[in-house]
Amino acid sequence: MAAAKKAVLGPLVGAVDQGTSSTRFLVFNSKTAELLSHHQVEIKQEFPREGWVEQDPKEILHSVYECIEKTCEKLGQLNIDISNIKAIGVSNQRETTVVWDKLTGEPLYNAVVWLDLRTQSTVESLSKRIPGNNNFVKSKTGLPLSTYFSAVKLRWLLDNVRKVQKAVEEDRALFGTVDSWLIWSLTGGASGGVHCTDVTNASRTMLFNIHSLEWDKELCEFFEIPMKILPNVRSSSEIYGLMKISHSLKAGALEGVPISGCLGDQSAALVGQMCFQDGQAKNTYGTGCFLLCNTGRKCVVSEHGLLTTVAYKLGRDKPVYYALEGSVAIAGAVIRWLRDNLGIIKTSEEIEKLAKEVGTSYGCYFVPAFSGLYAPYWEPSARGIICGLTQFTNKCHIAFAALEAVCFQTREILDAMNRDCGIPLSHLQVDGGMTNNKILMQLQADILYIPVVKPSMPETTALGAAMAAGAAEGVGVWSLEPEDLSAVTMERFEPQINAEESEIRYSTWKKAVMKSMGWVTTQSSESGMP
DSSP states (O other): OOOOOBOOOOOEEEEEOOOOSSEEEEEETTTTOEEEEEEEEEEEOOSEEEEEEOOOHHHHHHHHHHHHHHHHHHHHHHHHHHGEEEEEEEOOSSSSSEEEEEETTSSSOOOTTTTTTTTHHHHHHHHHHHHOOOOOHHHHHHOOOOOSSHHHHHHHHHEEEEEEEHHHHOOOOEEEEEEHHHHHHTTTTTOOOOOEEEEEHEEEEEEETTTTTEEEHHHHHHHHGGGGOEEEEEESSEEEEOOOOTTTTTTGGTTTTTEEEEEEHHHHHHHHHOOOTTOOOOEEEEEEEEEEEETSOOOOSSSSSSSEEEEEEEEEETTOOEEEEEEEEEEEHHHHIIIIIOOOOTTHHHHHHHHHHSSTTOOHHHHHHHHBOOOOTTTOOOOEEEEEETOOOOOOHHHHHHHHHHHHHHHHHHHHHHHHSSSOOOSSSSSSGGGGGGHHHHHHHHHSOOOOEEESSSSSSHHHHHHHHHTTTTOSOOOOSGSSSSSEEEEEEEOOOOOOHHHHHHHHHHHHHHHHHOOOOSSSGGGGGO
């Protein structure tokens, strides 16, 4: 029998989306933005001690290989020729810190995940060294001093891990966030890998000056970080290097394909939601919840606990755009916790069924401050609480309260955003895995009291990375001109409860938040190695 005719689709673009809880590889049609195929693998999180969160950088890398391989197989079954893949973009969990040996390609320690709290004592001692009248860290980086960002994690590794110290002394160590680790590995690793990052990921390290767009000598001296281990900072859309397939990857067909897009996951979602205008915003529901509002070419400093961050720079000679960001540490992670730690659901999807059974939390409130509270409070002493329990409360109410917690936390960062911007958002554009949960989306509309609008294709993070890669100079298969961007079909959720009820529930939530604070007084478990 003659070989089946391969479908002709025009240029395709692949995207690696390496998140906190899973890795995906997705392939899009660059002319229609249609998702053709994808594969997803869950990533193990290790909690070696209370408050510590780690991942294995090799497991992360192998999950990327596996997703690329499986997606290419699926494309083959659809008769789509993978030689049509003209570029690959990378989007990643931000801040998570990897240090590896440039001669062997081996990680020198596990990746220290953004959620990790071991650096609280480091943060406390550093904050004593910042003059009250001149917070140069915040003015240069747009960030508050917190366990969340890479610099303090890297400082901890340099202080506590002998293998890291030794590699730095012997000039063998490279540091990077997950994007750098992946791009270096995918472009050849120890044999010629490209050590780079983009402006969006660099802006989350606390070592990067978001005004001059370069590593800041004063910040590196403050955190005592040797600048020689830092990656080169590039724009979010340019050819960084070509795929160089290692022996562990069967998908040799992608050999030589340029890696030409790189965006931290929240910036990627902003691009994927086409928020290119000043004032456009999106909220992504992943492990955490991240509301970003494009502020155009100017840095806006928040008065209400939001971060100032780099939104994107889509080309070497293109201008940089900034964003205000509201960061919530725990959103989807609370569902994973109900599944893995409490065992009240077997799959994440089941939460919707439990919540539906009761239709209310019945006065039960869940503040999932597992990693302290991020925006707008920045309160590291907080811990998770479930309150308002009675003998009537059951697991369905707790499931419902967990979903409500995601919505209330979003309301807090949306309120802060509206106050900082002065123009309240008239609707909320949303994306991310959790947006498939219809109860959550309806609850969100009710609690915000504005419509919630979701694209029918929720993988906007990967789409943003693919757009950056396909639009890069030298690739040029994806146009970002407004008239060429495909119209996206949207699903709308309108508020259905009265405003007064919404307000009462919100003010009770705030009372619960206050009760979660001041829980941890001294950080005894944080110094020293296991």
